Amino acid sequence: MRINHNVTAQLANINLKKTNKKLTSSLESLSSGYKINSAADDAAGLAISKKMRTQIRALDQASRNAEDGTSIIQTAEGALSEIEAIIQRMRELSVQAANDTNILEDRESIQVEIDKLLEEVDRIGSTTEYNGKGLLDGSCTRVVTYDTNGLSTLSISEGVKAGNYEINLTALATPAVNTLSYTIPAEGVSTIYINEASIEIASTDTLADAEAKIKDACDKLDIEIINGSGSNSLTLQTRAKGSSQFIKLEGAVGTESYTQGKNAEYNVNKGGTSDFSNNVICTADGNNLLIEDSSGFKMQIAVETLSADHTSTDTSTTPPTTTTVPAGSSAALGKTVKIAVYDTGSMLLQIGANEHQTMAVDFPEVSCRTLKFKESSGTSLVNVCSREGASKAISTFDDAIRSVSGTRAQLGAYQNRLDSTVASLDISSENITESMSRIIDTDMAAAMTNYTQESVLVQASTTILAQANNRPQQILSLLQS
Structure with a gap:
């Protein structure tokens, strides 16, 4: 038994400190609800949890960003819905104006309403905003530049990635048009030759008989008849102007050449690499060329034309006479159009927790100019003051409705994607x-x-x-005895 050092009490005190520390930690965990209240509790766990916390907060914010994007799209789609309703009304007015029961004053009154509706289309397109940012004024669409060497208009889809493209225009066929003048003979039989098809016209044939014979021959040659400019003239136009063809692209690098349709040949080159899927559909319609694949790549171009001459021989006269008439037109041969696509104008939505996890949203410019209602100078292209003008306006409004409906469909696809994005981020x-x-x-x-x-x-x-501290007292009792 020793007095100077109470080792038993010291051991009891050390264990009491350890137990008190654990008890304090348990109390802290119970009161805070957290197992890790300081780095000392679990250093590795703290580091991992902080990274997770950062990711969670970023995911939650990205989800809110996507919901904001949905609100923006709904704003633009609502404006487009109203524009489409206006175009429908203008088309209805054009149909009314095309009826010859209207006099000039009636058509002028209809034109006044159409002019006011055109102004409203421009107003909606220029003033539709979200948080002060214009949506349909052209400020939120991708920047596309191209040279004017043989190209008049260009439109691209969202699936066209940013980059440089080259399109070599070899030839694009438009319908050939030829006007022939012919007089039914006073007696006997006369023969007209059209593309080596012979048509016999007798003096006893009526005008209806002659027309039926010519029409029957033209149908076999895939040619349609258009009213001629004179009493004895007949205008013929070929229906063949290029057709659709399914093409499989072989190879991913270099320039591949494809020929399709009738007199339609072109080359497509994408900067040494190809973003096309295995199958590409190329469609030619006159001077319009559409290139698209299953991955969403879609580029439509309208090219400038050059005229070609065609020689026709009228063998119904004696002697036969030969005349040269314009037989059609085609795209400028051997011209290369360079197209550059940039994402700088697109609205980028940060829909991910990390860098570069964005979604580009294009809001095309919607105005009377882009819808082909007006020229760039502001001159109206819609005039229903005549039956011909009203009929043309109907086609113009049909094209505009297709354009606006297509844009609305694209915005709907954006919104559906954002809905899926929000669900994925939340999960x-x-x-x-x-x-x-x-x-x-x-x-x-x-x-x-x-x-x-x-x-x-x-x-x-x-x-x-307490018991250990009392042990020295036992030594004192021993000394007293």
Whole structure:
């Protein structure tokens, strides 16, 4: 038995400190709900949980960004819906104006309403905004530049990636048109030759008989008859102007040449690499060329034309006479159009938690100019003051309705994608939150068990320490005796 050093009391005190520390930690976990309240509790767990916390907050913000994008798209789509309704009304007015029961004053009154509706189309397109940002004024669409060497207009789809493109225009066929003058003979039989097809016209044939014979021959040659400019003239136009063809692209690098339709040949080159899928559909319609594939790539161009001459021989006269007439037109041969597509004008939505996880949204410019209602100078192209003008306006409005409907469909696709994005982000955030919870959140049942155990140990250690401190008193009793 020793007096100077009470080793038993010291051991009891050390154990009491340890137990008290554990009890304090249990109390902290129970009161805060967190298993990790400082780096000392779990250094590795703290580092992992902080990275998870960063990812969760970013995912939640990206989800809100996507929802904001949905609101923007709904704003633009609502404006386009109203524009489409206006165009429908203008088409209805054009149909009314095309009826010859209207006099000039009636058509002028209809024109006044159409002019006001055109102004409203421009107003909606220029003033549709979200948070002060214009949507349909052309400021939120991709920038596309091209030289004017043989190209008059160009439109591209969202599936066309940013980059430089070259299109070599070899030939694009338009319908050949030829006007023939012919007089039914006073007696006997006369023969007309059209593309080596012979048509016999007798003096006894009526005008209807002659027309029927010519029409029958033209139908076999895929030629349609248009009213001629004179009493004895007949205008013929070929129906063949290029057709659709399914083409499989072989190889991914270099320039591939394809011929399709009638007199339609072109080359497509994409900067040494190809973004085309295996199958590409190329469609030629007159001077319009459409290139698209299954991945969403779609580029439509309208090219300038050059006239070609065709020689026709009228063998119904004696002697036969030969005349040269314009037989059609084709795209400028051997010209290369360079097209550059930039994403700088697109609205980019940050729909991911990390860098470059964005979605580009294009809002095309919608105005009377882009819808072909007006020229760039502001001159109206819609005039229903005549039956011919009203009929032309109907076609113009049909094209505009298709354009606006296509834009609305594209915005709907954007919105559906954003809805899926929001759902995916929310699920990712939920899963990461659950993983983080297992690392940092307190298991209340286990913590309460530990707290009870540590509390009992503290009480026991306190009692033992008191007994250990009383041991020197036993030595004093021994000395007194």
